[in-house]
Amino acid sequence: MTNQPAKPKDQNQNSFDSSSLVTIYVMGKAYQVPKNLTIMKAMEYAGYQFIRGCGCRGGFCGACGTVYRTKDSYKIKVGLACQTVIENDMYLTQIPFFPANKATYDVAKLEPTTQTLVRHYPEIMRCISCNSCTKICPQEIDVMGYVNAAIRGDCERVADLSFDCIMCGLCASRCPAEIVQYNVALLARRIVGAKIRPRAPHLRDRLRELETGECLPAVEELTRLGEQELSERYYDKKVRDIEPE
Amino acid sequence: MYPDSMRESIRRMEATREARMKQTFPMRTAEEKKELLRRFHPDYIEESMRKLAVGPNQGERTPNELADVLEAWPVFDETSIDLSQVEQDVDVLIIGGGGAGAAAALTAQAAGARVLLVTKLRTGDANTMMAQGGIQAADKPNDSPARHYLDVLGGGHFKNIPSLARALVLDAPGVIAWLEELGVMFDKQKDGTMITIHGGGTSRKRMHACRDYTGAEIMRVLRDELVNRNVSRVEFAAAVELLTDGRGTVTGAVFVNLETGQKWIARAKTVILATGGCGRLHIQGFPCTNHYGATADGLVLAYRAGAKLIFMDTIQYHPTGVAYPEQIVGLLITEKVRGLGAQLVNDQGNRFIYELESRDITASAIIRECREGRGVRTPTGVFGVWLDSPLIEMLKGEGAVKASLPAMYHQFARYGIFMDREPVLTYPTQHYQNGGILIDEDGLSGVGNLYAAGEVSGGIHGRNRLMGNSLLDILVFGRRAGKAAAEAAKATKAVPELSLKHVAAFKRELAAAKVPRSRKSPMILPDYRQPAMRGRYSFLGPDPECVLPAD
Numbered sequence: 049m050t051n052q053p054a055k056p057k058d059q060n061q062n063s064f065d066s067s068s069l070v071t072i073y074v075m076g077k078a079y080q081v082p083k084n085l086t087i088m089k090a091m092e093y094a095g096y097q098f099i100r101g102c103g104c105r106g107g108f109c110g111a112c113g114t115v116y117r118t119k120d121s122y123k124i125k126v127g128l129a130c131q132t133v134i135e136n137d138m139y140l141t142q143i144p145f146f147p148a149n150k151a152t153y154d155v156a157k158l159e160p161t162t163q164t165l166v167r168h169y170p171e172i173m174r175c176i177s178c179n180s181c182t183k184i185c186p187q188e189i190d191v192m193g194y195v196n197a198a199i200r201g202d203c204e205r206v207a208d209l210s211f212d213c214i215m216c217g218l219c220a221s222r223c224p225a226e227i228v229q230y231n232v233a234l235l236a237r238r239i240v241g242a243k244i245r246p247r248a249p250h251l252r253d254r255l256r257e258l259e260t261g262e263c264l265p266a267v268e269e270l271t272r273l274g275e276q277e278l279s280e281r282y283y284d285k286k287v288r289d290i291e292p293e
Numbered sequence: 294m295y296p297d298s299m300r301e302s303i304r305r306m307e308a309t310r311e312a313r314m315k316q317t318f319p320m321r322t323a324e325e326k327k328e329l330l331r332r333f334h335p336d337y338i339e340e341s342m343r344k345l346a347v348g349p350n351q352g353e354r355t356p357n358e359l360a361d362v363l364e365a366w367p368v369f370d371e372t373s374i375d376l377s378q379v380e381q382d383v384d385v386l387i388i389g390g391g392g393a394g395a396a397a398a399l400t401a402q403a404a405g406a407r408v409l410l411v412t413k414l415r416t417g418d419a420n421t422m423m424a425q426g427g428i429q430a431a432d433k434p435n436d437s438p439a440r441h442y443l444d445v446l447g448g449g450h451f452k453n454i455p456s457l458a459r460a461l462v463l464d465a466p467g468v469i470a471w472l473e474e475l476g477v478m479f480d481k482q483k484d485g486t487m488i489t490i491h492g493g494g495t496s497r498k499r500m501h502a503c504r505d506y507t508g509a510e511i512m513r514v515l516r517d518e519l520v521n522r523n524v525s526r527v528e529f530a531a532a533v534e535l536l537t538d539g540r541g542t543v544t545g546a547v548f549v550n551l552e553t554g555q556k557w558i559a560r561a562k563t564v565i566l567a568t569g570g571c572g573r574l575h576i577q578g579f580p581c582t583n584h585y586g587a588t589a590d591g592l593v594l595a596y597r598a599g600a601k602l603i604f605m606d607t608i609q610y611h612p613t614g615v616a617y618p619e620q621i622v623g624l625l626i627t628e629k630v631r632g633l634g635a636q637l638v639n640d641q642g643n644r645f646i647y648e649l650e651s652r653d654i655t656a657s658a659i660i661r662e663c664r665e666g667r668g669v670r671t672p673t674g675v676f677g678v679w680l681d682s683p684l685i686e687m688l689k690g691e692g693a694v695k696a697s698l699p700a701m702y703h704q705f706a707r708y709g710i711f712m713d714r715e716p717v718l719t720y721p722t723q724h725y726q727n728g729g730i731l732i733d734e735d736g737l738s739g740v741g742n743l744y745a746a747g748e749v750s751g752g753i754h755g756r757n758r759l760m761g762n763s764l765l766d767i768l769v770f771g772r773r774a775g776k777a778a779a780e781a782a783k784a785t786k787a788v789p790e791l792s793l794k795h796v797a798a799f800k801r802e803l804a805a806a807k808v809p810r811s812r813k814s815p816m817i818l819p820d821y822r823q824p825a826m827r828g829r830y831s832f833l834g835p836d837p838e839c840v841l842p843a844d
Contacts, residue, residue: 086620092821099529099551099818103418104584106624107704108425108509111418131707133620152521155476187703207478211504212699215513234517238476241514246485247473254432254466266439267463270446271455282447283323291435291497293634 070136087114087129087140101144105130110216113186116140126184126218146217148228151235160243162201169232172198174225181219181229187212191219191229198232204244206236294709299617299718302640302669306679306716309642314687318647326654333657333664335721336607341577346806348596348799349739355605358574362589363596365814366803368533371793374547374556376536379791381559383409383525384782385775388532388546388591389567391419392508392764393747395515396771397565397778398524404779408524409559411548413531413586413817417516420569420584420748421767424508425627425700426492427500428768429761430465433489436497438462445762448494448651449727449755452604457753460734461762464769469501471768477514478503490632492760493612494651500761505627505700508764530557531817532590535564535598535743536791542741543598544789551817560789562782563742565774566591567767570726570748573819576608579723580623590815591749595730597799600738603751604728609758612637612655614722616677618708623722626701628652628760630680633697634688638679638716639667645678653757656721669718677720682712725763727754736774742785744778746770 070083072090079094088102103111112129119137129142151168158164166172172195181191190209197205210233219229257263270278281287295303321329331337342354347364355363385401387394390412398410412418431441441462446453469487473479480488480502489498503510519526529551536545536558545560568591572583581587592602613626631637631648637655639645639662646658659678662668668676685693694713695702705712729751736744747767754762 084620089620089821093823095822097818097820097822098585099414102585103414104420104423106423106582106621108506108700109418109422109584111415131621131704150517150520152523154521155518156474211478211506211510212703214509234513237478237510238514238517240476241478242474242476245478245481246483248432248469248479248481248485248487250434250486251432251466251470251473253434255470258438258463258466263438263463266437267442267459270439270442271459275451278443278446278451279323282443282451288440288443288447288496291491293491 070134072134073139075141076139081134083134085134087127087132087134088112090134091129101129101142107131108214110214111144112142113144113216113218114140114142115218126186128186128216143218143221146221148217148220148231150228150231153235155238155242158239158243160203160239164239165198165201165203165206165232165236168235169227171225171227172232175199175227176225178224180222180224184218184222186216186218187214189213194233195227195229198236203236203239206233207240210237295715296672299669299671303679303716305640305642306638306681309638310681310684313636313638313644314684316644318644320647321650321654329654329657329661333660334653335577335579335610338577342606347802347808349599349601350605353605356576356608358576359571359589359605361812362574362593362814362816364803364806364808365593365812366800366808366810367796368813368815369556371534371796374558374793376558376791376793378558379560380557381409383407383559383561385563385565385778386411386546386559386561387565387567389419389569389747389749390416390526390528391567391569391747391767392421392512392515393767393771394565394567395512395519396768397567397746397775399515399518399522400772400775401779402522402524404776406779406782409527409561410519410524411527411530411532411559413529413551415528416519416526417512418584418586419512420572420587421508421764422512423582423584423625424764425505425625426629426632427490427502427507427761428469428764429492429495429499429759430469430501430765431462431497431499432466432469432487433497433499436499438465440496441465441499444494444496445759446755448757448759450757451755453755454752456734457732460773461753461766461769464773465765468765468768468772472511472514475514475518477511480504490629491649492628492632493649493655494759500629500632502629505629505698511764531815532568532594533815534793534796535594536560536793537598537795538790539792539794541599543743544791558791560791562785562789563744563778565736565744565746565778566595566730566749567745567747567771568749570729572723576723579610580614581723582611582614582623582625583724585818588816588819590817591745592729593815595738595740595743595745598740598743598795600740600743601731602728603731604756607727607756608723609652609725609727610656610721611724612652612659612721613680613719615717616675616720617671617718618710619673620708621704622675624704625722625724626680626717626719627698630682630685630698630701633685633693635684636681638681640669641667651757651759659719659721663720671718675720677718679716680719681716683714683716686713725758727751727756727758732770734773735777736770737777742781744774746774
């Protein structure tokens, strides 16, 4: 991340008037920025160009997990920089990377037993139920709840509770037991997807048809049609009827 | 929370809800569609595009913002690089770490190639991660690949390259099966049957989803698999030029470490570009739904190496971007919201288009409503139309919004808007690059040993892509390119020669066309700082070559 000193208020070329400015502290350094911006846009306004700590800018990628406090409060709060609106006197630091342990495995060979998760991540047994992970999660996931489910070996419960995880890593950064919760959850979801839920029967049927070449002639015929003929078929309700809701 | 001025409009919308629920809205005819596009689609604004003066597509029209990066000078002097210092030497070099790059890397490595994946941000930092709605595949008994093909061609205005569309629909069920085996958690019934819904322009319900985290779920699984299979990766390294043997065959690339500014070279027998699209160029000043890194770098590099681009005069505007609140303007409201039954309603409380027309048609209709005075005005003077999301609760039962659209629900709830009870305001936003590097069924470009997969490639979707076909295309063509590139690499015995002669030749063209020397590319990352703060720093370090010279 590169940065430049913030400009004094009166030099703002922007349309924001000075009464609408608030002060934020980026890693302790003060900047005056227009209110109502997200943390990410406020930092860019202040002169930062992100390399780390910025990803999809839409709340899905987990690159911009940000920890902050406000003045006169001991409480640590969190938010995604791309989604959280700034407040006056906000002290910010981004945690774009946190070193994490990840087990490696061959999904095809995994057995969906109650012991699978704990065998790959034995440290989950060290959970002291402090709930720091749940409190810090910007996605409001019940992280401790799914760690407890992982200890019980209930992969489906872990998968369901953790589904909205964007793997920002903030939970792992706070865990006194040094658990990497989001990697445990990822393993559980993959076990559920690959080993516990039944495979789609209609998909197997279609794959068989593709293998025997049954589907091919109809597609081949269409690839030979010109624009006019294709258009006629496309708009012909008998050829291309729409499946009702 | 909506201000009072908007609440009044919501009341008008609510008053017509019951009648609207019973209403069936007709689809537009071919003629009506043409007229709607011609009058309201941004692609039809003459002065928004210009003819390219240099390169393989010379004389063809493309948006000004894209022309500005295609017709631009390299970011470093090609004579300043020592090409004998090869840092990485591999069979298959993959540039880009999104869904297409990951699929290509996994496939190429499985085919026995020595693989290196280089990406300019983190692995998985890509539009793939943001795709919410779903992935298409004709795998239900009432559906067929031929039907899928016809839908794809109709969406693309019948301009698609037939062999590419054919590959797309025939590989689709295999891709879903591959993801299922890897453990992607598709929405399923108890017996394993996929829960599928409609998308814009589909004649069958063939949209497979993982709640509204479909792309994120696929990407986190593929990324996990890259680690499990120990695929070599370098992150925070941007490709700034391709290398060729000087006779039109690609042999590697020059990268820059974004954090140290150091440049380094990778030599490869084959190269796969999977760098994504151009959303962050903000065509015509539109907000965009794209990832921070979507700056068209791959197009720029391939163009200099002689690759022909196709359909570069058409950009997809997603019909439903966020129009309110201000903080998240331009972000995506997934098409799945309409797939689940939410209706588009104007300020007068009326529907004005069948919600699941293809994207270009729906976007044009929304623009028409706003331009003709039937849009809803926000306090900052932005216009939009309502997306009546509470209707989903009435159609699918209480709690349906939260269960099917958790990401969307969460995003609006942060700003005090609860989409199971209140509508959301929407306006088109720049979403997708319909065209790109022209490829064949193996992902091979017109340049020797240069492959492309994903949004950087073009031809598959014709002039307009349907929802759910991009998550599909990145995997279909990522896997095809990975396999073909691995095989081509194995067949190459000689050590590839490295040169930047193609860059020198391109520079001569630029000079002849009098392209201003301050215009440089690839962009690498957009710069959202205040204008006065720009230009002082560069991702390319303090190298004097990188300081922008005056014209």
